[in-house]
Amino acid sequence: MEPAKVTLEEVSGSRRRLRVEVAAPEVQAEIDRAFAQVRRHARLPGFRPGKAPQQVLERHFGEQVRREVLGKLVEASFHQAVDAHKLRVVGAPEIDADVLMPGEPLRYSATVDIRPEIVIDTLEGLEAQRPEVTVTEENVDAVIASLREAVAQLRPVDDRTIVEAGDIVTVNLTTRLEGAEPVRREGVLLEAGAGSFPGALERQLVGQPRGARLRLEVSYPSDHANPQLAGKTATFDVELLDIRAKELPPLDDDFARDHGRCDTLAELRQRVRDDLERHALQRAEESIREQLLAQLAARCPFEVPQSLVQRRVETLLSMSEVQIPAGADRTEFLGRLAAQLAPRAEREVRIELLLDAVAAHEGIEPSEEEVRAEIDEIAARESQAPARVRSLYERPELRHVLRAQLARRQAMERLVARARIVPATGDAEVARENQSR
8 A cells, every 4th residue: 555645733742633645546446446356246136246337336335345445544544654653642543534435535634642752851859758657556446446346236225215326226218319219228227426427317316216207308519529419409218217235345355366366455456556557658658659750740741641541531430330329320420420530540640651751761671580470479469370370461462561560660669769768857747748648
């Protein structure tokens, strides 16, 4: 195929438009080849195979032939144009093509996202604060209290009929949301006074008698986290069926043995402290990484290709296991959820592109030995047979993804190693702010 005429336009920092023209002789030759193929295989009444005239073939197969030829010419010329201009295309092109006409050139435009050019001059001069890692007795107490709550027993309340804070009540609950069908749930357990249910429903149960029937209205703000509730008013019909008291187990060595997999309460407290300190250290390391990536992003501004963002949003949606509320419009619900996920998706893609640029700047290319070691680690972590996991990663696309992940991890390690890490200064509030960046 002869090279097509191509002009390149810059739409934005990460978007280009290719205007392509395939010469008329090339178009006609491809149409003729397609009709010749059809003529050899067509079975038409009144004509022997290969003998049907062009006008008959045109009447029966013209539209199909032009559609196939258009796709073939666009695909071939598009790849030629991309190679000629050395574009690193990400995502599928947006094609806008004229109608294919015999004897005339084919003209179309292809709008594509490209991988941004990220110029890193140096990794020197980056600095991050390491948040203070402090685990208090109160932190340990809170975890122990949660363990006790998780294994608490419920006993019927017979000596009173009024709900008190901390009681576990059984209710039948009917929710009416404007614009949706009522949803009824029976036998719902709520802790009176807890305030975790939407609209703090549990707090309004304190002081109510067994058998009470209540109707409560709750208005949700327009920026509510659940797009199905945002800006709407819900009505809750509550029937209070039963009251039970929560009994916590004694906090002693028996509790540690039965519920904490430790011989003594002191050993359980130490294990909880160790876990909290390990998690706090992990958060501190994550804070350092986030600070350094933020500084690097400020040094190297670039536009994130929206096709990559959209692809990441789709991945996040597939991983979220979201349940669409009864009566909700699926398209609207998922659209609003996708809009909420878009900032996170863009941030994740930006970080990956930055780390790819760091890896290129530093010449980081994971070796085959490192790839094989990572595969074995995945097998051990997921309790799978190493041979099975190795076979899975023989697929080129999965091996490419794994190699890219390894390169980004090594790039992040290089970034931290080059940076100046200093202790966080100021009071605990400052340290918490640094940790949450």
